[in-house]
Amino acid sequence: MPKVTFIIDGKEKTVEFEHGTLPYSHHGLPESFLDVAMNLHVPLEHACGGSCACTTCHLIIRKGMENLSDMEDNEADRLDTAWDLTTTSRLGCQAVIKGDVVAEFPMYTRNYVQEGGAIQLGKSDRKEGEKKEAEVQP
Numbered sequence: 001m002p003k004v005t006f007i008i009d010g011k012e013k014t015v016e017f018e019h020g021t022l023p024y025s026h027h028g029l030p031e032s033f034l035d036v037a038m039n040l041h042v043p044l045e046h047a048c049g050g051s052c053a054c055t056t057c058h059l060i061i062r063k064g065m066e067n068l069s070d071m072e073d074n075e076a077d078r079l080d081t082a083w084d085l086t087t088t089s090r091l092g093c094q095a096v097i098k099g100d101v102v103a104e105f106p107m108y109t110r111n112y113v114q115e116g117g118a119i120q121l122g123k124s125d126r127k128e129g130e131k132k133e134a135e136v137q138p
């Protein structure tokens, strides 16, 4: 059962899943970081819905690179445009998890999550009619 540790702003969040048991969320490749994150409630951004057309799902792999699928040309081409690119960078929607791995959100993504980013093309967590604190002040 692969153990996936996400490092978000220095804090670790570890989730586990059994191969072949997650319902496919149609976000990225099956059992990719994004698919696992969507199923297990990890706030990994995915502005293009996991179709390798942006870089918001960029992750920096800290451990377990050998437990990921090989990088295809389309992922490598897209990653070239990522902010804060490293030699262990992968796109969360394209890297398929095959074993234990540790991945860190790059600084841009960490800031984005902390600020409650809202350019997600998928369904928002915010309910209709719900207002932010700043909007309800008299």
Ligand code: FES
Binding pocket: 045, 046, 047, 048, 049, 050, 051, 052, 053, 054, 055, 056, 057, 058, 078, 091, 092, 093, 094
């Ligand atoms: S979500 Fe856009 S490239 Fe991964």
